[in-house]
Amino acid sequence: MCETDHGVDRRTLLRGAAAGAVVLGGAAVGLGGALVVGDPAHASGFYNPFTAYPISDGWQAHLDRGSLGGIDYVMSVGTRLPACGGGTIQNIPYNGTGGHTVTIYHPNGYRTQYMHLSAFSLSNGASVGAGGIVGLSGGAAGAPGSGSSTGPHVHWHMINPSGVRINPLTYLASLGGTLPKTSTESDGIPGPIMWKRAQNWLRMEHGYTGPIDGVPGPNTYAALQRAMRGYGYTGPIDGVPGTQTWAAVQRLASHWGYTGPIDGVMGPNSWRGFARFLNQDRYDRIA
Template identity: 45%
Template sequence: MSPESHPHRRFSRRSILRAGSVAAGFAALGGPTALASIALAGEVIINPFAGYPTSDGWWDHINRGSLGGIDYVMGVGTPLRACASGQLLINWNNGTGGYTATVVMANGMRSQYLHLSGFNGGERMVRQGEIVGYSGGAAGAPGSGSSTGPHLHWHMVTSGGTRVNPLDYVGVSSGGIGGGLPLEDRRLGHLGTAGGWVHMLSDLVLPGNTTYGAFSPGAGQSPRAMANVDGVMRLVYGGSNGWTTMSSGLAMAPGAPLTVLRTPASPSAQVFTLEGGRLWHTFDGNGWRKLPSSVTVSGNCTFSMTANGTDVHGLFNDNGRLFHVWADGSGWHKGDTGVNLEPGADLVAVIQPGGSLQGLSLEYGRVHHIFGANGRWNRIPTTAALPTGTPIAGRAGNGWPQLVANHNGAITHVWGTSSGWMCVPTGRTTNPGRRISLVEDVASAPLVGLTL
C-alpha cells in the first residue's frame, strides 16, 4: 500500500520564539484572515465508504511511518463520492499517491482520495455525494502511484496543513467517531475582552479528540496553545497568514488531558499531562523532553496547574478528593488537603497577585471557592450557579479567582467582588461543549484565551 511518509518536523525554543515574531504583527484578537467564509456552514462530513472493509486503519499508517490515512478495499473503477461540498482539484502526478482528487471546503479543509484510476470530469465546484472519480490502485497501473493492490486511500488535511483522520469528523451513523458535527464546530476560536467581549472562529480545524492549553508568548501578542493532536504534541499559533500548527514530533497518549503554563525559568511553554496513571512534565531543554513525575493518580482525575515564580503548583480532583501537587527544588510532592469534591468535577488553580494558591471547582451545579486559611484548606460554595459538566477556564483576579464558562453555548463570566459573586453572560455565544483555555497573565490584563 502507499507509504506517504516523511519525518515529523521538530521545533525548538528558537523556532517558537521565531514564530512569535511572526505572530507579533497579528491583531490582538485575530488578523484579517481570522474569520473564514463558510459557504455551507451546517454541512456535516459523511463517510461515502462506510460499507467497504478497511485493509489499513489510521494508526496502522502512523505506526509504519506514514502521515496517516485509511485504506478501503474496493475494486478498480468503483465510483467515489465527495464527503463534502467544495472545489474539486485534480492531480495527475501526486508521487506515491498517484492520481489524487482533492475537495477543498469553504473553510480550507481538504479531503483527498489517492490511487485513483480516473476522474469524473474536470476541476469544478462539487456537492456532497457527487462522484469525483473512480478507485484504482492495481500495481503498475496508471494512477496507482506506489500502491500494490486495488484500494482507496482517504485522508483529510486541515487548513493549517495537518493531516487528520477523516473519521474524527464523521458521525457514528456513517462509520465515524466524530459525532457528525459541522466542521465549524472544530475550528479554533479566539476569545478576548479588548474593548468588549469578542469571540471569533479562525479557519484552523483540529480533530475532535484534541486537548490543548493556551499560553502567552509575550505582552500584546495573540495567545498560543500546546495541543495534543491525535497523539502528537503540536504548537498552535497565529501569524499574518492566519492560524497554523507545527509538530514537535513528541508522542502523547491520544486524548490525554493537558495543561500549559510558563515560568520565569523557561521562556517556552511547559506542558503537563495525565498519562498511564501518572503526571508527566514536558518542556524544552535544548530539545523537547517528556519526563514522568512521582505523582500518581487514579483513572478519574481532573487537574489544573499554575506557577508561583519557578515553583509549580496544581490542584487535583483525584476521584473526589482534593490534592495539592507541587514541584520545588526538592522534587515533586502530593499533599492531601482533607477536602472532598464531587468525583470527576472540573476545577482550575490560580496563583493570586499576593502569592496564594486558590481555585474554583464546578460541582453539584455550583461554583465553589477553594483556598487555604487558618492552617486548613477550605471549599466554600458561591452564589454562581452553573450546570455540572460546563466547560470552564480560570485565571487570577483581584482578590478572587475568576472563571469563563461555556454555559450551554453562552460564554459566561464568573468573578468575585466585595459584594458577592457575579455570574454574567458576556453576550457572546459558541457551540455548546466547546472547551475554553485562558492565558494566565497579570490580574489587570484583559482576559484572553482560545476555544475549541
C-alpha cells in the first residue's frame, strides 16, 4: 500500500504499458490479463467510507447535467480511499473524463468505481477487503489523472450485474448499511473491523468526524478520549492515548466481561471486553 503521491507522467505511463506494467503510487499496475474474483469472504462489510466528507455533487445533479450518475465527495488531494467492500482490483489509468479510475469487482457481481485518483495503491488482480486502501484521491484541475475534474474530490458510483450504473447509497440502504461484527470479541486481537466499529460508535455519540476506515489516528483517539470522560479519564483531549486513556477503556470493558486490572496496559482480555461493547447491534449501522 502507498501513503504518498508519487507523480508519474504520461510518457512514463506509456513506456510502462509497452512493457506490460506500470508503477503508480509505488504499486505495480498490470495492463491486461484476466481478472479472477477473490475469495467471497472479502465481500462482507459493504459500507460508505466517505461519511466524513461533504458531498459537492449528488446523484441527481449528475443526472441533470447528462452524466450517467455519481456522487462527488470533497477531500484534499492524496486522501486515502478505502474500499467500500471487498473484491478484486482493476486500475484504469487515464480513463477519459474520469481520469485515473480504480474498479473493485465484488464477488456478488457488482462493481465499484472511484475516479479522478492521483495514485493507485494496489496492482491489477489484487484482492482487497472492505476498508483496504485502493488509491489516493486527486481531482486537482489539470493534474495527471484528474480527467475533467475541476477541483479535488473523489467520484464514486457502482455498476450492477446488468451493467447499469447505480447510486451506491441506494445500494447500501438496501443492505441496511451495516458493519460486520468484530472477531476481537473472541480472539482478543484488535483489527480494522474493530476500529471501524469504534469509529462508528464515536461518530454516533462522541463527535468523531473522520472516515470509518478502521485506521485509528489522532481524530479517532481524541474522540475516544472524549468518550472516556465518562469512565474516569481526566487527561487532555490531544489524540495521543496513554495509560490514562487505556485505563478508562478498561473501566468501560469491565462492564462487558473484563475482569483484569485497571492498569492502562491493553491486552487480549481488555480488547475482548471493549469489543463486546462495540459489537452491540446499535453500532452496526453506518449508512
